[in-house]
Amino acid sequence: QSVLTQPPSASGTPGQRVTISCSGGSSNIGINTINWYQQFPGAAPKLLIYSIDQRPSGVPDRFSGFSSGTSASLAISGLQSEDEADYYCASWDDSLNGWVFGGGTKLTVL
Amino acid sequence: EVQLLESGGGVVRPGGSLRLSCVASGFTFDDYGMSWVRQVAGKGLEWVAGLNFSGGSTRYVDSVKGRFTISRDNAKNTLYLEASSLRAEDTARYYCTKLAGATAVSQFEHWGQGTLVTVSS
Numbered sequence: 450q451s452v453l454t455q456p457p458s459a460s461g462t463p464g465q466r467v468t469i470s471c472s473g474g475s476s477n478i479g480i481n482t483i484n485w486y487q488q489f490p491g492a493a494p495k496l497l498i499y500s501i502d503q504r505p506s507g508v509p510d511r512f513s514g515f516s517s518g519t520s521a522s523l524a525i526s527g528l529q530s531e532d533e534a535d536y537y538c539a540s541w542d543d544s545l546n547g548w549v550f551g552g553g554t555k556l557t558v559l
Numbered sequence: 560e561v562q563l564l565e566s567g568g569g570v571v572r573p574g575g576s577l578r579l580s581c582v583a584s585g586f587t588f589d590d591y592g593m594s595w596v597r598q599v600a601g602k603g604l605e606w607v608a609g610l611n612f613s614g615g616s617t618r619y620v621d622s623v624k625g626r627f628t629i630s631r632d633n634a635k636n637t638l639y640l641e642a643s644s645l646r647a648e649d650t651a652r653y654y655c656t657k658l659a660g661a662t663a664v665s666q667f668e669h670w671g672q673g674t675l676v677t678v679s680s
Contacts, residue, residue: 451603484666486604493654493670494596494604505668537604541664547620548594548606548667 452477453538455551462559466526469554471538472519477549479519481541485512488535488553497536498523525556533558561585563655563671570677575645579674581638581655589613589633592658592665595640597651598673607653608640609663618663623649645678652676 454472461467471483485498496505498514501521511529515522521540525532538551567579579595594609608629610617617629628641638655652673658665 482666486667493672494667495670496666496668499659499666499668539604539606539666545621547618548596548609550604550606553603 451552452542452545452549453540453551455536455538455554457552458555458557460557460559461525461528463528463530465528466524467528467556468525469523469536469538469556471521471523471551473521473540473549474519476544477519477540477542478516478521480543483514483516483521483538483540485514485523486537486539488537490534494537528558530558532556561657561669563657563669565653565655565671565674568653568674568676570679571645572680573646573678575678576641576643577645577676579640579642579653579655579676581671583636583638583655583657586657588631588636590661592661592663593629593631593638594656594658594663594667595629595638596654596656596667596670597649597676598654599651605651609658611663612661616663642676645676647678650676650678 486494487497488494501516502514542549595607608619614631626644654673655671656667657669659668
């Protein structure tokens with residue numbers, strides 16, 4: 450059971466906008482920033498969004514992040530087939546004194 | 560270009576020990592915190608341990624406290640994870656990560672390809 454809660458799956462068609470949610474609590478998302486990671490099968494994860502809504506260089510602006518209260522969301526607009534991957538949210542947890550992840554969301558492009 | 564090269568994984572019996580290493584290049588190693596994150600095959604990510612730029616401040620997930628030790632040798636640009644009293648549930652791919660800042664409380668900015676640890680009799 451992960452500390453952060455994500456839907457196990459999400460899907461969309463090319464060109465659509467898809468959002469992936471991440472629900473936490475007052476000791477993590479409620480007071481600390483959130484980051485998102487993208488992982489393709491057989492590959493290492495990659496930082497996709499940091500500090501709620503910041504994109505590392507090279508990440509397309511189709512990817513955006515939001516946060517409100519103890520929840521956060523990753524939005525992907527103009528969905529492309531190459532976006533098919535697993536997506537994880539992560540936040541520092543002050544009660545656990547460590548990083549916590551969501552269980553991951555498998556995104557399928559139909 | 561940041562490169563993180565892990566090694567030291569393998570098959571170990573329950574109760575045994577391993578030392579994982581991660582050689583870093585492409586950045587000033589002693590300016591950044593580092594962490595280990597693991598992933599069971601087909602499952603999600605789990606943060607294991609982290610330390611700050613000097614190694615003077617370390618953090619661990621509760622399930623490995625007292626069994627795992629994270630450390631670094633800044634002269635060798637190398638991060639370590641000493642894992643002892645290994646259990647079947649420690650079986651996973653272990654990723655070395657470079658953090659975005661000097662402390663252990665920074666996001667995982669770069670990831671290695673991981674090294675596989677299998678605990679089995």
